[in-house]
Amino acid sequence: MSVLTLLVRRGGNGLALLLAVLxxxxxxxxxxxxxxxxTIAGDMGGADAEVMAQIRRDxxxxxxxxxxLLAYVGKLARGxxxxxxFFNQPVTELLLERLPATLLLVLSAQxxxxxxxxxxxxxxxxxxxxxxxxxxxxxxxxxxxxxxxWTGIMLIILFCSIFPVFPVAGMIDVxxxxxxxxxxxxxxxxxxxxxxxxxxxxxxxxSRLARASMLDVLGTxxxxxxxAKGLSEFQVVYKHALRNALGPVVTLAGLQFSGIVSGAVxxxxxxxWPGLGTLAFQSITARDAPMVLGILFFSSLVVIVxxxxxxxxYSLIDPRIRIGxxx
Amino acid sequence: MSEPHxxxxxxxxxxxxxxxxxxGTVPVLxxxxxxxxxxxxLGLVGESGCGKSMTALAIMGLVPSPPGRFxxxxxxxxxxxxxxxxxxxxxxxxxxxxxxxxxxPMTSLNxxxxxxxxxxxxxxxxxxxxxxxxxxxxxxxxxxxxxxLPGRRxxxxxxxxxxxxxxxxMIAIALACRPRILIADEPTTALDVTVQAQIFDLxxxxxxxxxxxxxxxxHDMGVVAEMTERVVVMYAGRMVEEGPVRDILSxxxxxxxxxxxASVPHLHAEVSDEPEDLLExxxxxxxxxxxxxxxxxxxxxxxxxxxxCRSEQPLxxxxxxxxxxxxxxxxxxPA
Ligand SMILES: Nc1ncnc2c1ncn2[C@@H]1O[C@H](COP(=O)(O)OP(=O)(O)O)[C@@H](O)[C@H]1O
Ligand code: SF4
Ligand SMILES: [Mg+2]
Numbered sequence: 001m002s003v004l005t006l007l008v009r010r011g012g013n014g015l016a017l018l019l020a021v022l023x024x025x026x027x028x029x030x031x032x033x034x035x036x037x038x039t040i041a042g043d044m045g046g047a048d049a050e051v052m053a054q055i056r057r058d059x060x061x062x063x064x065x066x067x068x069l070l071a072y073v074g075k076l077a078r079g080x081x082x083x084x085x086f087f088n089q090p091v092t093e094l095l096l097e098r099l100p101a102t103l104l105l106v107l108s109a110q111x112x113x114x115x116x117x118x119x120x121x122x123x124x125x126x127x128x129x130x131x132x133x134x135x136x137x138x139x140x141x142x143x144x145x146x147x148x149x150w151t152g153i154m155l156i157i158l159f160c161s162i163f164p165v166f167p168v169a170g171m172i173d174v175x176x177x178x179x180x181x182x183x184x185x186x187x188x189x190x191x192x193x194x195x196x197x198x199x200x201x202x203x204x205x206x207s208r209l210a211r212a213s214m215l216d217v218l219g220t221x222x223x224x225x226x227x228a229k230g231l232s233e234f235q236v237v238y239k240h241a242l243r244n245a246l247g248p249v250v251t252l253a254g255l256q257f258s259g260i261v262s263g264a265v266x267x268x269x270x271x272x273w274p275g276l277g278t279l280a281f282q283s284i285t286a287r288d289a290p291m292v293l294g295i296l297f298f299s300s301l302v303v304i305v306x307x308x309x310x311x312x313x314y315s316l317i318d319p320r321i322r323i324g325x326x327x
Numbered sequence: 328m329s330e331p332h333x334x335x336x337x338x339x340x341x342x343x344x345x346x347x348x349x350x351g352t353v354p355v356l357x358x359x360x361x362x363x364x365x366x367x368x369l370g371l372v373g374e375s376g377c378g379k380s381m382t383a384l385a386i387m388g389l390v391p392s393p394p395g396r397f398x399x400x401x402x403x404x405x406x407x408x409x410x411x412x413x414x415x416x417x418x419x420x421x422x423x424x425x426x427x428x429x430x431x432p433m434t435s436l437n438x439x440x441x442x443x444x445x446x447x448x449x450x451x452x453x454x455x456x457x458x459x460x461x462x463x464x465x466x467x468x469x470x471x472x473x474x475x476l477p478g479r480r481x482x483x484x485x486x487x488x489x490x491x492x493x494x495x496x497m498i499a500i501a502l503a504c505r506p507r508i509l510i511a512d513e514p515t516t517a518l519d520v521t522v523q524a525q526i527f528d529l530x531x532x533x534x535x536x537x538x539x540x541x542x543x544x545x546h547d548m549g550v551v552a553e554m555t556e557r558v559v560v561m562y563a564g565r566m567v568e569e570g571p572v573r574d575i576l577s578x579x580x581x582x583x584x585x586x587x588x589a590s591v592p593h594l595h596a597e598v599s600d601e602p603e604d605l606l607e608x609x610x611x612x613x614x615x616x617x618x619x620x621x622x623x624x625x626x627x628x629x630x631x632x633x634x635x636c637r638s639e640q641p642l643x644x645x646x647x648x649x650x651x652x653x654x655x656x657x658x659x660x661p662a
Contacts, residue, residue: 221431221434221435222434222435222436225429225435226437228426228427228429229452230417230420231418231448244437319438319439319486
């Protein structure tokens with residue numbers, strides 16, 4: 001099977017899945033209590049039934065369910081995710097506007113967690129009864145059980161109020177002046193705390209997983225073969241063992257990327273990070289159905305693409321599952 | 328490195344390796360003394376769990392630690408004590424002057440690298456070869472272990488090869504740097520019979536060609552009879568009999584050795600005129616916890632056991648020349 005057939009086949013499956021998820025989401029939101037008319041009426045300080053009905057007519061909410069659904073899918077097929085009642089902006093435009101902030105946060109947190117977690121896991125595995133090994137286990141337990149918003153708030157208290165070294169909220173400081181370099185530094189400065197907060201959950205998972213996986217691999221026959229060749233400890237561990245131990249880490253990374261939006265909602269909200277998570281939070285509160293649907297649609301798209309990428313990366317690491325190989 | 332030295336190429340002198348267990352330390356190798364001359368072949372026999380693999384790992388400096396540690400004696404290789412050598416120095420020796428192949432060809436190669444790379448790697452490590460030269464030499468080595476289309480096969484991953492082919496690759500890796508000693512730990516136990524014979528033929532041919540000394544570990548006296556000049560029989564971490572293959576097969580002194588010979592069909596027929604009556608040795612090898620006790624550890628399974636055997640440890644005694652056994656009541660006469 002070539003990479004192309006794989007892409008076509010998985011792409012087809014993905015499309016069907018996407019449609020199914022979409023219908024489900026649409027049905028759920030349609031049946032959820034409250035709609036945009038309630039929100040608008042609330043903002044106006046109350047409205048009578050006549051006005052409410054007018055608003056619903058304006059937004060096409062009075063038509064039968066299947067008509068609304070068909071209309072939505074029809075527009076979607078043309079790449080139109082609809083219009084956000086609440087933000088007064090096309091949904092696609094808003095999504096694309098907020099996407100970079102979330103990507104920056106989630107990707108940097110993931111990269112930090114994967115690299116640091118793997119290294120910690122490897123070191124712990126090499127001395128399974130050492131201090132660091134126990135440290136990793138305890139740290140993993142803490143990191144995993146502490147709610148992410150709690151970690152975020154603690155970090156804010158520690159680094160923004162007791163030792164005021166980092167900004168509390170946002171992504172940029174509008175008062176900062178200078179060229180692109182200064183602006184980039186400013187973003188990184190704002191990024192630090194939310195990134196560490198988000199990474200803390202992942203880090204615990206990755207280090208624990210890398211430790212377990214590495215312990216398995218260090219006991220294998222081929223690691224002993226590598227030692228019998230007279231290779232250095234470094235080569236034995238990082239060339240021969242680590243690459244075999246990475247499989248579970250890659251799988252986990254794929255799963256985590258899938259949760260790109262859900263994972264970011266809390267952290268973004270705590271730090272007022274202007275990404276998709278904050279957007280999701282706001283649009284759910286506002287009963288902004290097209291916006292919520294758009295975000296959900298986008299999330300499922302990310303899940304499907306992330307899975308495909310995971311498979312491709314996996315096959316790069318391990319030739320036994322390399323596409324197109326026999327055996 | 329290869330200064331002229333006197334005596335055997337490799338000499339274990341009262342080598343003791345201890346394992347830390349829950350109930351204290353036990354000698355997994357108990358005052359083991361074995362000599363190996365340059366270019367010689369030595370069989371190391373015994374049932375599973377007698378310490379054969381541990382002997383090999385000790386020579387390689389790869390005793391798992393914890394739980395293991397050297398607790399006495401020495402391993403002299405070209406007159407240098409390997410039990411005192413630095414890790415760095417041991418790494419220079421491993422895969423270079425002493426190499427090893429393992430019992431499990433299916434799992435002994437790294438699944439994520441091509442076999443060409445796995446051979447080339449050891450050449451780059453020990454010989455001053457660049458990437459290209461090492462790869463070309465790796466292909467030659469694949470050819471020398473009779474792998475067809477070596478140039479193409481070098482790009483294969485282990486999972487694309489059969490068990491027999493993988494063991495050939497392991498042999499190529501082990502012999503890449505023309506070692507002075509090759510330790511083969513049950514190299515064919517996991518392979519089917521026809522492939523076994525091919526692997527042994529290959530080892531024989533390569534030995535004649537390269538003059539490397541071979542320590543062949545096996546639980547099969549039949550293999551020893553075909554492949555080696557001398558035999559060491561091990562039981563529960565101790566050497567119980569040692570001598571030239573012919574002497575030991577024709578006149579084994581130790582009841583354990585007798586039992587091992589009696590359990591191999593064609594061997595038994597060769598050395599005795601009696602009708603075939605194949606005997607499994609009753610009982611099992613003692614567990615590690617019982618190793619090291621000051622008595623004959625074979626006593627519970629021995630047909631000739633006396634009270635003395637249970638209270639005093641028999642030491643190795645020679646019956647002239649090279650043939651020695653550790654038994655209070657050695658047998659005389661053919662097996
Ligand atoms: N890593 C280990 N930890 C604890 N005991 C071990 C270990 N490796 C081997 N042993 C024990 O040491 C003894 C000798 O084992 P081994 O050298 O593998 O025997 P053989 O190769 O002759 O079958 C056995 O009792 C075995 O259970
Ligand atoms: S010493 Fe005794 S028990 Fe041990 S092998 Fe000899 S006869 Fe048997
Ligand atoms: Mg063994």
